[in-house]
Every structure is written in structure tokens, then in C-alpha cells.
Amino acid sequence: AHSAAGGQLVRYLLDKNQGTLLPRIRSITFTDSTHSVQWLKKHPNISSLIQSSRALYVRSANPMRDDGWENAQPGDECDKDHFWSHRFGKIKTVWAGTTDHSLTNWAARAPIWEHFDKNADDDKKA
16 A cells, blocks of 8 residues: 555544455555554554555665665565654555655565565465
8 A cells, every 4th residue: 555545544444444455465565655653542453454464565765864764675674763653653664766756666566565475475384
């Protein structure tokens, strides 16, 4: 779920009261998403999913804010500060490998697909 679509997806899950969709989500990736775990304080099922090993956050770098980003490869884990953790929780967060917001999905396609494949393999084992 890229950018505002990530926020919209989380809002949709909230509006639908999780219904039949939430149990069917096996893996999710947010790319430069606008959601916040603070929206989910009264919704532990959604909150636990988007902070679990089944969720991944991929972020583009901001050269003015992100020290050392140029040494990171797509999929390398990012340091998370207090603000980041307050907004996005404990979600695994990795670099996209670009500073261009519109290229986040393309630049990070390998770690995104690895994430989906890993969770698909985990489901087969279960």
C-alpha cells in the first residue's frame, strides 16, 4: 500500500470493523505510507497485524533528514527514532534505495517480493 493508499487501507479496515478481510491478509507492505498506529489504539487485531512479522514498511530517503542513507541498499533496516516508533509502531522498516517517493515500489521491488515470498512459505509450513 503506497503513500496515501496505506492510510486509506488502514482506515478501510477500521470502517469495515475487520470483517472478513483482516483474517485473509497474510502479508502486507507499506511504502511511504501515511497511516499511524495511533489510529488503532482500540483495534488490537489490526494493530497487531501491521506491527507483526507479516508487515513491512519500506521508506524512501530524505537527504536532508536521513544520515547515511546513501550507504544503504534496498531492504537494509532503518534506524527508528521516537517519532517514527510513535507513528508506525514496531513494524520492520527498511530503506527503499531511493530518494524519489514515486520510485519507492520499483526501487524496493526485491525486498518487497522477498517479504511476500517468506510469508507465503511460512503459510505453507503451518
